[in-house]
Amino acid sequence: MFLLRILGFAFALTLGACASVSNVPINVPTADANGGVSANAIPTEASEDDMLVGLAFSGGGTRAAAFSFGVLRGLADERRKIGSRSISLIDHIDFISGVSGGSITAAYFGLKKRAALTDFRERFLLKDAEAELRTNVSIANFTRAIGGGVNEDIRFRSWLDANLFEGATFASLITERRPRIWINATDIYNRTPFVFGKTAFSAICSDLSQYPIAAAVAASAAVPLAFSPIILETYPDRCNAKLPSWIDRALKNPDAPPILRSFSQGVSRYRDGSIKYIKLLDGGLADNFGLSGFTVARESSQTPYGPLSREQAVKLRRVLFLVVDSGRPPQGDWARTLEGPTGADLVAAVADSALDLGLRASYTLFEHTMTDWRNALVRWRCGPEGQAIRRAHGGPNCQDLKFYVGRVGFDQLGAARAAQLNVIPTRLKLPQPSVDLLIQSGQEALLTNSTFRSFLGSL
Secondary structure (H helix, E strand, C coil): CHHHHHHHHHHHHHHHHHCCCCCCCCCCECCCCCCCCCCCCECCHHHCCCEEEEEEECCCHHHHHHHHHHHHHHHHHCEEEECCEEEEHHHHCCEEEEECHHHHHHHHHHHHHHHHHHHHHHHHHCCCCCCCCCCCCCHHHHHHHHCCEEECHHHHHHHHHHHHHCCCEHHHCCCECCCEEEEEEEECCCCEEEECCHHHHHHCCECHHHCEHHHHHHHHCCCEEEECCEEEECCCCCCCCCCCHHHHHHHHCCCCCHHHHHHHHHHHHHHHCCCCEEEEEECHHHHCCCCHHHHHHHHCCCCCCCCCCHHHHHHCCEEEEEEEECCCCCCCCHHHCCCCCCHHHHHHHHHHHHHHHHHHHHHHHHHHHHHHHHHHHHHHHHCHHHHHHHHHHCCCCCCCCEEEEEEEEHHHHCHHHHHHHHCCCCCCCCCHHHHHHHHHHHHHHHHCCHHHHHHHHHC
16 A cells, blocks of 8 residues: 555656646846846935835735735825925835735835725736636646646736736836835745845846836745746846945855845856756745845945935935734644644644744844944934035934834734634635725724834824
8 A cells, every 4th residue: 555655656746747837037138237227217206305114015915915005005094294295105105025915016006106006906906816827626736736836927927917017017117216116036046035126137137127027926926836936047148247246245254144145145146157047936935024125235235324325314314114914823723632733734834934933033134234224324424424415415413313113914903803814815816805804904004003103203
């Protein structure tokens, strides 16, 4: 009997090899040293005021997309009088980082801005985004999963373009300075986050401006086995641009922050030709909060004020950064019994343990990074260079700078509401009552959040 099982498993592996799904890279090469990204993005009103607002949308399928959409609605509803102006905070968002389901909301808001509030619910949240995907349990899909993934990326990418993005590329996201949108996937060979942005695309000599937004979102949401890895091709011989100097410094410095060092190692492999094809899966595998992009941007800065300009840095008074967390608590009842967990429960528990540990580590590192940045900014602003720029361009007292960093999650809505939300699955299709409950909960969670209320009170 045992021999028959072994033979059956070997046969399944053979079938999987025959049924493997392969994706084809669609990124194009460029000789542009900036990866097709303009160095002079158009300033917006939000980039010229004394506030900086950043959001990170976690993964979790349509559940995460709807909850983060509710947070955006909450920001739209909240108006404050600044001087002689009445502003809505949604028009003053500087950064949004998105992972998996959260990347869909982030990308669509980056593309449509405030207009996204009028139709995202109907165009995505109430739709069946699994309609074109293979989701049924069958021998064919089992063998595809063993072969690397059940679905190729074009299925989800085509659905996203048909229903949301309409063929838009990153050229539509990088023309304005704000809001800056970061879509996060995971480089499964380097075991690091992959951020669809200037640094990575310059390193692989590829044109980010021509890359479809839908393809990046599909990579960010590519759950292992359900999808085969999304592939980017590197073209290290197509451009002569040097990598940023901070990458070389991080590689040579054994005391560099681990996240910066591992990110630098990955980027250097893209350029030196040792990696021909970058294989990407769900961004949540490396960082389900999508905080790595922010952390690397700050840790790699060569100035006390980076990634801001000097003029922005002297004007800045208030910084708000909220992590919108749609994660789930421990699952199953096997901790109450002597037996268990079963094989399936064990795999899920191990995966969730690794994910939660990574979340806590990335959030703690981010908090430390933001604290260090605030202190560095104050020292610089009160020093000779900062004071000179302040006299030329204006700005508040050099000490008048407060950072508000917090998390918005289900558990902050009370035990009864959290229980309702936690049973909603992390699928790409949900019934309308669940969608509307998530949207409403996102709004309420934001407006009652203590960090957000403190930020508003400081304006």
